[in-house]
Amino acid sequence: MRDGPVDSxxxxxxxxxxxxRTMILGGNLSFATALRCKECxxxxxxxxxxxCEFCFGPLEVDYDYEAIGASxxxxxxxxxxxxxxxxxxxxxxxxxxxxxxxxxxxxxxxAERLGKYLGxxxxxxxxxxxxxxxxxxxxxxxxxxxxxxxxxxSVAACASTGNLANxxxxxxxxxxxxxxxxxxxxxxxxxxxxxxxYGGNVIAIDGNYDDVNRLCSEIxxxxxxxAFANVNVRxxxxxxxxxxxxxxxxxxxxQIPDHVVVPIGSGSQLTKIHKGFSELRxxxxxxxxxxxxxxGAQPLGCSPVASAFVEGHDFVRPVKPSTIAKSLAIxxxxxxxxxxxxxxxxxxxxAAVSDEQILEAxxxxxxxxxxxxxxAGGVTLAVLMELVSAGKIDKDERxxxxxxxxxxxxxxxxxxxSKVSDTIPPSLDAFMEFLRKKRSNVLEGVK
Amino acid sequence: xxVVVRVPAQLRSLTGGVGEVKVEASGSLKDTLDxxxxxxxxxxxxxxxxxxxxxxxVNIFVSDEDIRFQEGLDTKVSDGQVxxxxxxxxxx
Numbered sequence: 001m002r003d004g005p006v007d008s009x010x011x012x013x014x015x016x017x018x019x020x021r022t023m024i025l026g027g028n029l030s031f032a033t034a035l036r037c038k039e040c041x042x043x044x045x046x047x048x049x050x051x052c053e054f055c056f057g058p059l060e061v062d063y064d065y066e067a068i069g070a071s072x073x074x075x076x077x078x079x080x081x082x083x084x085x086x087x088x089x090x091x092x093x094x095x096x097x098x099x100x101x102x103x104x105x106x107x108x109x110x111a112e113r114l115g116k117y118l119g120x121x122x123x124x125x126x127x128x129x130x131x132x133x134x135x136x137x138x139x140x141x142x143x144x145x146x147x148x149x150x151x152x153x154s155v156a157a158c159a160s161t162g163n164l165a166n167x168x169x170x171x172x173x174x175x176x177x178x179x180x181x182x183x184x185x186x187x188x189x190x191x192x193x194x195x196x197x198y199g200g201n202v203i204a205i206d207g208n209y210d211d212v213n214r215l216c217s218e219i220x221x222x223x224x225x226x227a228f229a230n231v232n233v234r235x236x237x238x239x240x241x242x243x244x245x246x247x248x249x250x251x252x253x254x255q256i257p258d259h260v261v262v263p264i265g266s267g268s269q270l271t272k273i274h275k276g277f278s279e280l281r282x283x284x285x286x287x288x289x290x291x292x293x294x295x296g297a298q299p300l301g302c303s304p305v306a307s308a309f310v311e312g313h314d315f316v317r318p319v320k321p322s323t324i325a326k327s328l329a330i331x332x333x334x335x336x337x338x339x340x341x342x343x344x345x346x347x348x349x350x351a352a353v354s355d356e357q358i359l360e361a362x363x364x365x366x367x368x369x370x371x372x373x374x375x376a377g378g379v380t381l382a383v384l385m386e387l388v389s390a391g392k393i394d395k396d397e398r399x400x401x402x403x404x405x406x407x408x409x410x411x412x413x414x415x416x417x418s419k420v421s422d423t424i425p426p427s428l429d430a431f432m433e434f435l436r437k438k439r440s441n442v443l444e445g446v447k
Numbered sequence: 448x449x450v451v452v453r454v455p456a457q458l459r460s461l462t463g464g465v466g467e468v469k470v471e472a473s474g475s476l477k478d479t480l481d482x483x484x485x486x487x488x489x490x491x492x493x494x495x496x497x498x499x500x501x502x503x504x505v506n507i508f509v510s511d512e513d514i515r516f517q518e519g520l521d522t523k524v525s526d527g528q529v530x531x532x533x534x535x536x537x538x539x
Contacts, residue, residue, distance in 0.1 A: 039503075039504070050534075050536060050537070051457060051504065051534040051536050053457045053458075053460075054493070055493075055502065055504065056457070056493075056502060056503075056504035056505050056534045056535065056536065057503075057504050057536070058504070058536040159537070159538055207511075209538070210513070210538075211511065213537055213538035214506070214508060214511070214513075214531070214533055216537065216538075217455070217533045217534060217537045218453065218455075218531060218533060220456070220537075221455045221456040221459075221466060222466070224456065228537075230537060230538050230539055231537045231538075234536070234537065238539075265539050266538050266539020267539065268539045269539075315503075317515075318513065318515055318516070320516070330538060330539060332506070332513070332535070332538075333538075333539065334535060334536045334537055334538055334539055335536075335539065
């Protein structure tokens with residue numbers, strides 16, 4: 001039986017049933033105090049709820065930041081594990097029995113060659129392709145299933161465009177949970193294989209992602225003991241994306257970048273990166289008053305948030321997606337309006353790029369920095385290039401681009417234009433002839 | 448003619464715990480909802496705003512198709528169709 005909402009005038013530490021800085025065995029602390037409706041402010045206890053029962057607005061985790069500030073320090077974080085769990089005080093879990101495959105603490109790379117190509121002097125890549133299942137989703141799923149187990153939920157589930165499918169299937173194994181993963185039937189082959197290998201239930205739906213999402217929302221009402229990562233435990237799940245901000249700040253020597261570029265699917269990740277940077281100031285880990293500019297990236301074939309931004313709307317009109325960037329093919333983005341708010345309030349921008357631009361950007365990132373991004377990463381870099389062309393990035397701005405998924409998952413997108421340099425017999429003469437021609441061509445090019 | 452309206456868990460306290468409500472339909476989705484509100488009056492304010500428009504975070508599907516891609520609340524409903532009321536905040 002779920003607890004109902006409480007009066008919004010109630011202070012968060014007075015929420016009946018809420019875990020107001022709960023001390024549990026072993027001395028672990030949870031600083032999550034309540035769930036708060038982002039629309040009407042109503043408070044709910046820390047349970048498997050994701051929308052307000054009054055206005056259906058999304059529920060956001062509230063924390064006791066004063067208590068966190070007294071507990072956390074740069075030194076305490078440095079002593080933590082090399083994973084998202086080094087920031088445990090700022091995540092909504094109680095114990096230390098994490099569902100953990102090692103998500104997070106991915107490299108922040110100074111992109112010298114790419115920066116030179118683009119004319120940017122202080123460009124960085126947050127390389128989140130290096131997570132256990134190859135995308136940032138491992139961060140959010142690790143938090144979601146840890147919380148799900150704390151809440152006593154027995155089955156892991158999700159609606160996915162692929163990356164989340166991989167991650168839920170893998171983490172469910174680590175959690176000892178049964179899993180049900182729902183995907184659009186036309187998903188990239190690699191994303192299907194890298195989900196089914198974990199042995200859980202994978203159900204392909206004859207429809208697009210928004211159809212899958214709607215179905216999962218309906219199933220949630222019928223199966224209250226399931227933890228749908230991005231439905232009924234979404235409030236906790238999404239908190240995992242804050243670690244993308246925490247890590248960047250820590251890896252920059254506890255400094256906030258001037259500008260970050262983030263892909264937009266549902267818009268959740270972008271809003272949580274913003275929340276993450278804000279929290280670092282709230283708990284005293286960062287004293288710099290600077291506000292990071294946050295820009296968003298969408299594929300042209302699914303750009304409802306970019307369209308709203310360009311047209312000056314404060315609402316997002318749903319679209320039917322048609323893009324190679326399937327992990328961003330969310331036509332009805334749940335956090336689209338909040339992403340708009342964040343981008344506008346921080347002085348950022350949102351742009352959309354074509355499939356051709358996406359492929360070009362994937363190749364550029366690979367050939368300049370040795371990082372192979374999935375199509376969503378191509379979107380993000382291509383939007384950075386658009387912003388540079390439009391004069392919206394100063395060449396000396398410290399800019400971080402979030403590359404959130406591994407290119408091995410979406411090789412089909414590149415297959416039509418991928419070719420070897422030549423095919424030759426296994427003889428030294430043949431190779432020397434190839435080399436002679438190549439060098440000759442280079443010289444011709446020089447002339 | 449009649450249709451089935453699926454009610455999400457968040458609203459079932461207003462339907463006596465029932466997840467599917469059979470409603471006599473009379474043409475448009477709006478008319479059908481009005482018919483349902485006669486039986487469950489407290490549902491109205493949760494689904495529609497003061498101007499009678501669909502609330503921002505509520506999605507309605509007629510035969511699994513989002514009404515925003517149809518005629519909104521004027522979408523025609525026909526005998527035997529299933530109408531789903533679904534919280535908009537999910538996914539990603």
